[in-house]
Amino acid sequence: MRSSYAIGVDVGGTRIAVGLVERKGRIIKDAKSLTPKGGPFAIVDEVIDMVAEVSDVVKQGEIVGIGIGLPAQIDFARQSVEFCTNLPLAGVDVRSLVMSRVRHHVTMDNDGNLAAFGESKYGAAKGIRHFAMITLGTGVGGGMFIGGDPYRGFRGLGGEIGHMVVQLDGPPCPCGGNGHVESYLGRPAIAAKGRDVAVTHRGRAILEVAGGDVNLITAEDVIKASFAGDQAATEILMEAGVVLGKTLVGIVNLLNPQMIVVGGGIGEACPFMIDRAAEVIAAEALAGRRDVRVVAAELGNDAGVLGAAALAFEESDSKEGLNR
Ligand SMILES: [Zn+2]
Structure with a gap:
């Protein structure tokens, strides 16, 4: 009998979410907690407790x-x-630590790849064989499916759409590079643009949303001000939409995907940024590739858990799955 459930674990910088997921993607039971600050073993202990709780x-x-x-x-x-x-x-054998204390097989992947896995199995890209996913959050990540399979590259490290160069000698990226997509579209970059404009008269609406303290302005404040009709905030996000579009033009030209899925907290909060990116692609991608659909991700806050569970099902179903 084919087993019917997988456990998806989404470990983030601030939160951990764990879910028991049935094969069709329904979360039967879930647990959420803050990511412990006490080092790698505290994180592993928390994950193991949460796995026990949902299973x-x-x-x-x-x-x-x-x-x-x-x-x-x-x-x-x-x-x-x-x-x-x-x-x-980094360098911690998370998988072995978890597997030594639970009965189940464990497979790990990068959160961007898993977002793509989740959308492929349960979300916007169901049935789509060629697509790229970009997740806009604090970091910018992504993943690709080519011919119905995830494409991870030689060592499994591929799919880092957020670290493609969009400007030579551009602003520093948290990875140490310069001018990467993430240095324009990550939360800190959008917040910094909000702060820059908030110290001028044009940015007073953004400043108001943040309670009057320019240092407290977040990317979410910029989005909130934009939805309240503020021109300066909308311009920041429209410019971000152009950067997103130009980035995706490169991907569309390279991969000729059927679909681009834009997810992550910032991507999902800004449908007009996605529309702006789609306009750029329609205008600038090479001929014959412009019919690519650019859509918002559908799994929202559950994307991490569902993507991780989708990977566990895939590993279990695949004859060539990791059996080490
Ligand atoms: Zn980078």
């Missing part, structure tokens, strides 16, 4: 495995964490 409503034999998404560069073939900006997990 007690079904028989253990009905669970195919656990998928874990991390905001990290993960060598998928080795299942190792190579680099992790926001959490102390």
Whole structure:
């Protein structure tokens, strides 16, 4: 009998979410907590407790495995964490630590790849064989499906759309590079643009949304001011839409996808940014590729858990799955 459930674990810089997910994508039971600050073992302990909490409503034999998404560069073939900006997990053998204490098979992947997995199995890209996903949040991530399969590259590190160069010698990116997509579209970049304009008369609406303190302005404040009709905030987000569009022109020209899915907290909050990007693609992509659909992700806050569960199902179903 095919087992019917997977456990999806979404470890973020501030929160951890874990869900017991049935094969069709319904979350049966979930748990959420703040990411512990006490180092890698505290994070692993928390994950194990949460897995136990959600999995007690079904028989253990009905669970195919656990998928874990991390905001990290993960060598998928080795299942190792190579680099992790926001959490102390680089070089930590997270998978073995978890597997030594639970009965289930564990597979890890980068959160951008898993967002693509979730949209492919349960969301906007269901049935779409060629698509790229870009997630706009604090970081900018992404993933690609080519011919119905995830494309991760030689060592499983591919899909980092957020770290493509859009401007030579552009502003610094948290990864250490310059002029990367993330240095324009990540939350800190949008917040910084909001702060720049908020110290001028034009930006007073943004300043008001943030309670009058320019240092407290967030990307969400810029979005809020824009939805309240503020011109300066809307311009910041429209310019971000152009950067997004130009980035995606490169991807569309390279991959000729059927669809681009834009997700993450910022992407989902700004449908007009997605529309602006679609206009840029329609105007600038090479001939024959412009019919690509540019859509918002559908899984919202559950994207991480559902993507991780989708990976666990996929690993379990695939004959060539990781059996190490
Ligand atoms: Zn970068």
